[in-house]
Amino acid sequence: MAEEIEKILKKILGICGSPRKNRSCDFLVEEALKGAKETDETIEIEKIYLVDYKLEQCTGCDQCLREPYECPLSENDDFKKLEEKILSADAIFIAAPCYFGSVSGLTKVFIDRSRPWKMANYKLKDIIFAPMGASGLRNGGAAGVVSDLINFAFIQGMVCFGALGNPVIDENIPMTSLQKYGRKEFIKKGEIDEIGQRVAKNIGVRAVNLLLKMKNK
Ligand SMILES: Cc1cc2nc3c(=O)[nH]c(=O)nc-3n(C[C@H](O)[C@H](O)[C@H](O)COP(=O)(O)O)c2cc1C
Numbered sequence: 001m002a003e004e005i006e007k008i009l010k011k012i013l014g015i016c017g018s019p020r021k022n023r024s025c026d027f028l029v030e031e032a033l034k035g036a037k038e039t040d041e042t043i044e045i046e047k048i049y050l051v052d053y054k055l056e057q058c059t060g061c062d063q064c065l066r067e068p069y070e071c072p073l074s075e076n077d078d079f080k081k082l083e084e085k086i087l088s089a090d091a092i093f094i095a096a097p098c099y100f101g102s103v104s105g106l107t108k109v110f111i112d113r114s115r116p117w118k119m120a121n122y123k124l125k126d127i128i129f130a131p132m133g134a135s136g137l138r139n140g141g142a143a144g145v146v147s148d149l150i151n152f153a154f155i156q157g158m159v160c161f162g163a164l165g166n167p168v169i170d171e172n173i174p175m176t177s178l179q180k181y182g183r184k185e186f187i188k189k190g191e192i193d194e195i196g197q198r199v200a201k202n203i204g205v206r207a208v209n210l211l212l213k214m215k216n217k
Contacts, residue, residue, distance in 0.1 A: 017107035024134035035204025101141035
C-alpha cells in the first residue's frame with residue numbers, strides 16, 4: 001500500500017535562482033508548475049527561492065571528495081534544509097536570470113555547493129531536470145544560462161529534458177526576456193511574455209508525462 005501511494009505521488013520542485021521574487025524567473029517557475037498541475041492534479045508541486053536560504057560560497061577545501069562527503073559549511077548555513085527539498089524531488093526545474101551571459105551568483109553558489117551530492121555517488125542521478133532562463137534583452141545571453149544549467153545537471157547525473165509543442169513553431173527551452181521583438185519594445189507592467197509562458201507550461205506538461213512513463217513501468 002505504502003508503495004502504491006509512493007507510485008502515485010510524485011513531486012516536482014521549481015527553483016527560482018533570481019534574488020528577486022515575483023519577476024521573470026519566478027514567472028517561468030510558476031507557469032511550469034501550473035502546466036504540471038493542470039496535467040495531473042495529484043502531482044505534488046513546490047516552489048522555492050534560493051534567496052530564502054543562507055548559502056555560503058564554496059571555499060574549494062575539497063572535503064566533499066572524502067567520506068562522509070559533507071561540506072563543512074553546511075554546519076552553519078541552510079544547505080541541509082535545501083538538501084531535504086532537492087532530494088525528495090522526482091523532477092526539478094531551475095529558472096536562473098542571465099547575469100553577463102551566465103547564471104546569477106546566487107545560482108552559481110548553489111551549483112558549487114551541490115558538489116557533495118555528486119561525490120556521494122550521484123545522489124541526484126535520474127532526477128529529471130529542465131533548465132529555464134530569463135534575460136533583459138531578447139538575445140542577451142539566456143542561452144548561456146541554459147548551458148550552465150545543463151552542464152550542472154549532466155555533471156550531477158540528472159536527466160535533462162525540453163518542452164514539446166508544435167514542432168515547427170514552439171521553442172523547447174523556456175526563456176523569457178523583458179525585451180519584446182522590437183528593439184525599443186519592452187514588456188510593461190501587467191503584460192506577460194506569452195511565448196515564455198507557453199513554453200514554460202509545456203515543460204510542466206512534459207515533466208508529468210515523463211514521470212508517469214518512468215514510474216508506472
Ligand atoms: C548583474 C546583472 C547582469 C545582467 N546581465 C544581463 C545580460 O548579460 N544580458 C541580459 O539580457 N540581461 C542582463 N541582465 C538583466 C536580467 O537578466 C533581467 O533583468 C532578468 O529579467 C532578471 O531575472 P529576474 O527578473 O527573475 O530577476 C542583468 C542584470 C543584472 C542585475
